[in-house]
Amino acid sequence: MTADSSAPARPSPAAAAEAPARPERELTEPVSLTRPNGRLNTDAIGWARHPIVDTSGVGRGGGRNKRWEYWNVITPTHILALTVSSIDYAAVHEVWVLDRVRQRTWGRNATVLPARGVELPPRLEAGRATARAKDLEIDIDEVENGTRLRARIPGAEFDVVAERPDGHERLAVVVPWTATRFQYTVKDVARPARGSLTLDGMKREVPAGQSWAVLDHGRGRWPYDVAWNWGAGSGISNGRVIGVQVGGQWTDGTGSTENAMLVDGHLHKIHDELEWDYDVSNWRRPWRVTGGGLDATFTPFYNKISRTNLGVISSKTDQCFGHWSGTYRIDGGEVVEFDGITGWAEDVHNRW
Template identity: 25%
Template sequence: MQREITESIPLHDENGHITKEGWARKPLWQYDRTKIKAPKWKIKEWDYYAAISQDNGFGVALTISDMGYIGFSSITFFDFTNNYYNPVDSLFFFPMGKLNLPSKSDEGLIRYDDKKMKIEFETKEIPNDKIERKIRFNSSSLEDFHKNKGIEGELTFIQPKSDDTICIATSWKENRRAFYYNQKINCMTVKGQIKVGSKIYNFNESRDLAVLDWGRGVWTYKNRWFWSSLSSYVDDKRFGWNLGYGFSDRSSVSENAIFFDGNLYKLDNVEFIYDPNNYLKNWKIIDNEGKIDIDFLPIIDRNSNSDFIIIKSIQHQVFGYFSGTIKLEENKIIKFNNLLGFAEDVFNAW
C-alpha cells in the first residue's frame, strides 16, 4: 500500500532519518540542509528543466546541480526534425552548497556563470495563484543543426498552484540516512524564444509545455535508475506522465503518475522494455496493473560515458515519440499518438 502524505511535515527527524516516507501531490516535506546527517560533500541538489515544442520540433534542457564534490551545469538544444542535439556542459569541483540552491521548489534565484555559459533560474509566486519561473541562459559556443552559433534565451514557465505534481521521499535499505527527496512538475506552459545565431525558435504558450525535476538528497555510491517524462496535450487538455524506478528503496511507494487536466492519477510499478545494446530500437512501457500500454519510437540518444576513477556515469537520455493508451479510471481511457518526450537509463557511481 503506497502511503500518500497529505500534511506538511519535516523531511528529517533528529537522527537524520526521513520522518515519513511516501508520495504527495505537493512538496509537503520541509527540506533543511542542516538536518542532514552526512558530510557536505555527499549532499546532492539539482534543478533540471526541459521544454519541448511539439508542433515546431525543437526543445531545450537546462541543469544547475551541486552534487557535493562535483558540480554540473548544462544547456542542451534539441532539433527533433533533424534528429540533432548539441550540449554545452561545465564540470566544477567541490561546490558543497556554494551554489545556494533553494530549500523550496516554488521560490528562489539560482545563477551559474563561467566562460562557457550563463544560466539563471528565478522562481516566485504571481497573482491568480500561479508560480512563475523565469529561465535565462546563453552560451557563445553552442551550434544548431544549421551551424548557427551562439545560443541565448529567456523563457517563462507558468505553474498553476492548483495543479497536482508528484513528490516522493524515500531512503535506501543499506543506509536509511541516505535519502531521495524529489518533485516533478509536469505540464507547465512555456513562452519565450531561443535565438541560435540569427535563427529564432519561438515557443507557443498555448501549445508548448515544460517539466521541472527538482531534487535534493544523499545517495549511496552506486545507483541505476529509469525515468520517463512527457508533457503534451490530448483533446486540448494538458496531459503527461512521470514514470520511474530503480533508485532508492521503492518497496512501499513509487513515483509513477499520470497527469491530465491538472489532476494526478497514481500508478503502482512500471517496467521499461528495451534493447540495452541499441537504445534507438523501439521501447515498450507497461505497468503491473494493466493501466498503461505505451510504445516509444526513439530518434535521439543523448548519451555520455564519464570515468574519473571514483566518479563514473553512463547515461542514455533518449528522446522520441510516444503512442499508446492509458486507463485513468474505469471508464476513462486516454489514447495518444506521436507525442514527443523522453525516457532514460542512467548509471552513476559517485
C-alpha cells in the same frame, strides 16, 4: 531490456509485477525531510500532489548530499535543457539545445571542483537557483504563476517561462533506502511554456500553446552506485492535457515509486513498480512501459548519449527523445487514450 553487466543487481520486472502494490501514504501537510540530526524523518515517507516537503536539512555538512534542478522544454522545433546541481564535492551544470529538424546541437557542460558559483534554494520555490562557470550562465526564478528559465552558452541562449496553471498538480515523492540514504524528488510534467530561443544570433519563438516544460527537482543523500530509468512526456491528445511520469530501478524495493499520469492537471498516482522493456544497443527500437493500469509505447527519434569516466566517478546515460502513446486506466474504470505525447525515456547508471 539489454542489461549493463556493470549495473547493480535489481529485482526482475516480472517478479515485481507479481506482488500486488501497496498504496503509498499520501502526504497532505507540510513535513521536514530530515530530523534535527540529519537522518531521514520517517514521517516524510510518502507522496504528495504538491511540493510540501521541507528539504532545508539537506546540504548541511558532509554526507553525500545531492541537490539539483533539471528543466527540459520541448517546442515543435527544438529541445532545451538546463541543469543546476551541487553534489557536495562538485557543482555540475549543463545547458543543451537540440534542433529537432536538422539534428544539430549546442551544448556546454561544467564541472566545478570544489563546488562554487552555484546557488540552490533550501526547498522548491523558496528562492532562486543560479549557476556560473566558464562560458555558462543559468538563472531560475519564480515569477507570478510560473518559473522563469534563463540560460546562456556560446552560440545559444534562451528565456522561457514555464507556466503553472491554477490547480496544476505535480508528483512529489520521498524514496527511503536507509535512514541515511534517501531522496526527495518532484517530477512536474506538462507545464505550458513560452518565451524565446536565440541560436547563433537568430532569435526564435518558444510558441505558447505548443511548448511544454518538465522539472526534475531533487534533494537527498544517495548511495554511491545506482541505476535508474526515467520517462516523461507532455502534450495534448484527444483534447486533453496529458503528462506521463514513469521511473524504475532506483526505487525498487523501497515501497515508493515515482509513477503517475497527469490528466487535465490532475495527478493519478501509480503505486506499482512498472515493467520496462527496451534495448539501449538499438535505441530506435520502441520502448514498452506497462503496469498499474498503464500500457505505454515510447518511439524514439534522437538519443542524447553522455559518458563520463573519472575512475571513482563515472556516469553512463542514454536519454532518448521521442513520442509516447498508449492507454491508462484510471481508478474507477475510465480508459484514457493518448498519442503523440513528446518527451523522453532514459537509462542511467551512475557511480558518484
